[in-house]
Amino acid sequence: MTEKPETHLDDSRQLKDEDSFCFSCYPDRECFTACCHDLNLVLMPYDILRMKRRLGMKSGDFLKKYTSVHVGPESGFPIVMLRMEGPYLSCPFLDREKGCTVYEDRPGACRTYPLARMARRTRESTDVEEFFCLVREPGCEGFKDGREWTVRSWKDHEGLDVYNEMNDIFGELLQARNETGIKQLDADQIDTFYMGCYDLDEFRQFFLNGPNLERFMESEETIARISDDDEELLKYALRWVKKKLFQGGLLSCGVGCGT
Ligand code: SF4
Ligand code: SF4
Numbered sequence: 111m112t113e114k115p116e117t118h119l120d121d122s123r124q125l126k127d128e129d130s131f132c133f134s135c136y137p138d139r140e141c142f143t144a145c146c147h148d149l150n151l152v153l154m155p156y157d158i159l160r161m162k163r164r165l166g167m168k169s170g171d172f173l174k175k176y177t178s179v180h181v182g183p184e185s186g187f188p189i190v191m192l193r194m195e196g197p198y199l200s201c202p203f204l205d206r207e208k209g210c211t212v213y214e215d216r217p218g219a220c221r222t223y224p225l226a227r228m229a230r231r232t233r234e235s236t237d238v239e240e241f242f243c244l245v246r247e248p249g250c251e252g253f254k255d256g257r258e259w260t261v262r263s264w265k266d267h268e269g270l271d272v273y274n275e276m277n278d279i280f281g282e283l284l285q286a287r288n289e290t291g292i293k294q295l296d297a298d299q300i301d302t303f304y305m306g307c308y309d310l311d312e313f314r315q316f317f318l319n320g321p322n323l324e325r326f327m328e329s330e331e332t333i334a335r336i337s338d339d340d341e342e343l344l345k346y347a348l349r350w351v352k353k354k355l356f357q358g359g360l361l362s363c364g365v366g367c368g369t
Contacts, residue, residue: 131225131259143206153191155276156277157217160217161203165212169310173308176202218274223247227240228243286356290356318337
């Protein structure tokens with residue numbers, strides 16, 4: 111068995127929006143699509159929303175067909191990973207001739223490369239502090255004769271702002287868990303986490319149509335907003351999980367998730 115080459119995260123430079131780097135990825139590169147194999151690609155909640163919507167699938171069907179789930183030994187959270195396929199462990203959305211078949215809706219990690227985003231929120235502030243590091247995948251030719259980008263122009267080119275906004279709301283939920291000191295979730299909590307974060311159509315059915323009473327805690331305006339807009343529903347679901355699991359629950363704290 112050959113060892114998988116290590117990804118090279120260059121953390122010697124912390125890049126901010128105005129900092130620059132050189133990179134170009136295009137189909138004529140010899141390495142075209144080489145980076146879409148044998149990946150440990152963790153999907154964020156918003157990645158799943160974008161891809162299942164593009165494919166016209168229910169989130170539950172998408173999760174069953176394309177992903178595997180692991181409960182992180184340290185975090186205790188369910189983690190969803192894209193399942194690689196076939197003898198070359200290819201991404202299921204890779205076409206050898208055409209490249210990525212979900213390009214406009216590909217996951218945030220695919221869009222962000224060759225950068226990696228580090229983000230944190232301090233207890234004192236609601237602002238998220240972020241910086242980026244360069245990642246050099248073995249065999250990636252994108253750094254040869256690359257064109258110059260700033261981090262800001264790369265984020266605009268790749269449509270990253272909405273992904274980062276959603277990922278930061280997910281991050282609030284993970285941070286809330288850390289602040290409680292809870293080490294492991296029980297099976298019911300894992301199910302709640304999985305539904306609210308990843309299986310959005312199941313959450314919609316449960317929250318908006320099922321026999322639960324929590325939706326009556328919310329204003330008609332909030333219910334209308336989350337009924338009509340997937341992104342708003344996902345933001346709501348992430349905040350609902352946070353309150354339900356780590357902040358005393360909706361009913362007991364009397365605060366909705368409509369913010
Ligand atoms: S989603 Fe697209 S860009 Fe990302 S690994 Fe799969 S084929 Fe490659
Ligand atoms: S240049 Fe890098 S990112 Fe682009 S196809 Fe080649 S390996 Fe993938």
